[in-house]
Amino acid sequence: MMNIALIAHDQKKEKLVEFTIAYEEILRKHTLFATGTTGKRIMNATTLQIHRFQSGPLGGDQQIGAKIANNEMDMVVFFRDPLTAQPHEPDVSALMRLCDVYHVPLATNMGTAEILLKGLQAGFVDWRKHH
Ligand SMILES: O=C(CO)COP(=O)(O)O
Numbered sequence: 001m002m003n004i005a006l007i008a009h010d011q012k013k014e015k016l017v018e019f020t021i022a023y024e025e026i027l028r029k030h031t032l033f034a035t036g037t038t039g040k041r042i043m044n045a046t047t048l049q050i051h052r053f054q055s056g057p058l059g060g061d062q063q064i065g066a067k068i069a070n071n072e073m074d075m076v077v078f079f080r081d082p083l084t085a086q087p088h089e090p091d092v093s094a095l096m097r098l099c100d101v102y103h104v105p106l107a108t109n110m111g112t113a114e115i116l117l118k119g120l121q122a123g124f125v126d127w128r129k130h131h
Helices: 010-022 036-045 060-069 089-101 110-121
Strands: 003-008 031-034 050-052 075-079
Touching (some): 010 036, 075 110
């Protein structure tokens, strides 16, 4: 059972909801975390249970970053909006930076996310144990 974070900016929330519906049965086997609004949207559209943090602009990205720094996150799916300036852009960058510091697989778009979920299903996502 892996710890997986699900995050999307407003323009990408619909895409992430579609993704969680498509992969609901795989995701159900894991412990899921999300920023506030993203988590609410996914829980409304699926039967998945999600630990929700603050909304991104209020510190949710940083709370997920803290889980990464504590070696408590196995995968991050973060559908960023590359076309809209975010008031908390430093938090967004910090979260992605910590993924790179701790070798946490990070998908920032649907194409990569599908590959990661298939890798997860095949048992390839075990980076955290090897630290
Ligand atoms: O802003 C976000 C990520 O940077 C996401 O936050 P919400 O899920 O609360 O919209």
